[in-house]
Amino acid sequence: MPSSPARFLLGLWALLVLVFLFAPVAVIALYAFNASNVQSWPIPGFSLRWFGTAWSNREIRAALALSLEAGLIATTVAVVLGTAAAFAVNRFRFVGREAVSFTVVLPIALPGIITGMALNSFFVLAGTGLSFWTIVIGHATFCIVVVYNNVLARLRRMPASLAEASMDLGADGWRTFRLVTLPLMSTALVAGAILAFALSFDEVIVTTFTAGAQNTLPLWIFGAIRLGQRLPEVNVVVLLVTAVTFVPVLLAYRLMGRSGV
Amino acid sequence: MSSITLPRRLSTALWRAPRLALAATLLPPLAWFLLIYLAALAVLFIAAFWSVDAFTGEIDRTWTLENFARIVQSPIYRAIALRTIGMAAAVTVTDALIAFPFAFFMARVAGPTLRVTLFTLVLLPLWSSYLARVYAWRLILAHDGALNWALNGVGLPSLEIGYSRWAMWIVFSYIWLPFMITPLFAALERIPQSLLEASGDLGARGWRTLVRVILPLSLPGLVAGSIFTFSLTLGDYITPVLVGGPGSDFIGNVVYANVGIANNVPFAAAYASVPLVVMMLYLALAKRIGAFESM
Structure with a gap:
């Protein structure tokens, strides 16, 4: 344990x-309520009017819908x-079992432009062109x-004896999966x-390379x-995006912490 | 009640034939990666040796080293590559310096509840909007933003760093900081208390224990974190566009311009191989230090 002045300094640093x-x-949260349309600090007053303006913007709504749709399909495939x-x-x-973990992590371990550029040249040279589906892929x-990382970590902590016990008690493979492994x-x-x-929902770099004329919400914000x-x-949209991601991510961490087994 | 349903029959068949079960679970993800991702990387690699016909704009698929020669010989492309790599290195060092005391506090000073809270707080921005966080700094560093307001408030002159390399350095360091804290924390937490006590018993004072025991043992975590900060900075082109100002192009900006506007995919592919090669060398080095065990 470090000495108490050192601990104080470390705490201060933290x-x-x-x-x-x-x-x-x-700062993002404050600017969303900015009464003025000039982005300067401190903001002159508070107003909710930009929330209405943002919501009635068709481009924003279309981009939001596209992001949600692409995110849901991509998540399903990923799951x-x-x-x-x-x-x-x-x-x-x-x-090659060891190579699996390495291969699946490559798309995020390699610099974003590599993944984006690689997929872009692949789609273009394969003649498929760029579309909603190339974003999803x-x-x-x-x-x-x-x-993969989340499920594998859980499977490693799950004793194989549980599934064996279930089968010893007469459940078949499907029933064991449904009633023991899956829960x-x-x-x-x-x-x-x-x-x-x-x-x-948040990705920009790879998406700029794989999107054709379509705008996801991050692409709209970037533009x-x-x-x-x-x-x-933009102030309103980025605040909402931040708020919307904070809640489920906190939930996800709680779920990961509660291991059960 | 006991009618034999399709999933049942299937699961029984899979249980009896583990090879079939292996094929059923492994083949779909394997096919996805082989047919799409690894194929795309291969295309990228091969396309780097092609060229574009200057008149027709068509891709000429004859083997050439012309793109690479252009990159090596052109002072502009060299400067951009060096700028990108230099920034990635600067950001990595900055994040290591900020993250180390913080991770140390988390791992060795904070109690269990505070530790979990800090961990969640650090990871939260990681999953929140990247663009929102870059944009926040654009607002803060702007001419009439919060930074200059605060500086003027205490009687200091304004800083005009809104669109500069300083802004890029701050933004990158800010955005990738959680990636450095997490593996460092994991490495520091794993150091057995008994080693630190032994070091103290053998007469080493706090500073010496830090330099001779803690730092070497946390090195894999430091390297693991640096892989992320380095690679993410190397592959970014959004931050240079949004806060970099003129003359701050990164490798990514050149690549993007060549894919989109100039329509020279072979040259873009060749230039994209610069960060790829740099990262491969970095990863090989990191593997020797044992960084992959602490990721």
């Missing part, structure tokens, strides 16, 4: 780091493929690892799905900030 991490989030891969690695021994590819891994599955969705247009609406 506090400063927290301020550093959250001050910008607080199925990530869970399957986790089962394969946990239950079986096969050649890109998102699913880097979301798989999140589900035990359900929280990991839900947590993985939430984090995968959060990742998809608006870059051009300096519609900034009051």
Whole structure:
């Protein structure tokens, strides 16, 4: 244990780091209620009018719908493929088993432009062009690892004896899966799905390479900030996006913490 | 009641034939990665050796090293690559310096409840909107933003760093900080208390224990964190666009421009191989230090 002045200094440092991490989030929250359309500090007054303006903006609503749709489909694909891969690695021994973890993490471990650029040239040269589906494929590819890691961690902590006991008691494989394995891994599955969705909902770099004419919500935000247009609406949208991701992510961490087994 | 349903029959068949079960669970994800992701990486790699016909704009699929020669010979592309790698290194060092005392406090000073709270608070921004956080700094660092307001308030002159390399450095360090804290915390938490006591018993004072025992043992965590901060900075092109100002192009900006506007996929692929090669070297080095065990 460090000496008490050292502990005090470390605590102070920790506090400063927290301020550093959250001050910008607080700034975002304040600017969303800015009465003026000029983005300067301190804001001259509070108003809710930009919330209405943002909600009635068709582009924003279309982008939001597209993001939700792409995120849901990509998450579904990621849940199925990530869970399957986790089962394969946990239950079986096969050649190249160690390479699986490495391969699934590649899409997020490699710099974003590599994944984006690779998928872009693949789709373009394969002649499929860019569409809503290429966005979904890109998102699913880097979301798989999140589900995979969560489910695999849970499976590793789950004793094999539980499934064996179930089968000794006369349940067949399907019943064991439905009544024993699935309930035990359900929280990991839900947590993985939430984090995968959060990742998809927020992604910009890969999406800029795999989207054609479509705008996801992050692409709309990026375009608006870059051009300096519609900034009051941007303030509102980024605040809502932040708030909307905070809640499920906190939930996901609670689910991951509650291991059960 | 005991009618044999399809899932039952299927599960029994799978239980009797584990190879079939392995194939059923492994093949779909394997196929996805082989047919889409690894194929795409292969295309990227091969396309880097192609060229674009200057007149027709069509891709010429004859093997050439022209793109790589252009990158090595052009002072502009060299400067951009060096700028990107330099920024990635600066951000990594900055994050390591900020994260180490924080992770140390979390792992060795804070009680269990505070530790969990801090952990959640650190990870929360990680999953929240990337663009929102970059944009927040654009507002803070702007000419009439919160930073200059605070500086003027205490009688200091304004800082015009809204669109500069300083802004990029701050924003990158801010955004990737949680990626450095998490593995460092994991590594520091794993150091047995008895080792620190032994070091004290053998006469080492606090500072010496830190340098000779704690730092070497936390090195894998530090390297694991640096993989993220380094790689994420290397592959980013959004932050340079939003807060970088003129003359702050990253490798990613050139790649993006060549894919979209200039329509020169082979050159973009060749230039994208620069961060790829840098990361491969970095990962090989990290593996030797044992960083993958603490990720």
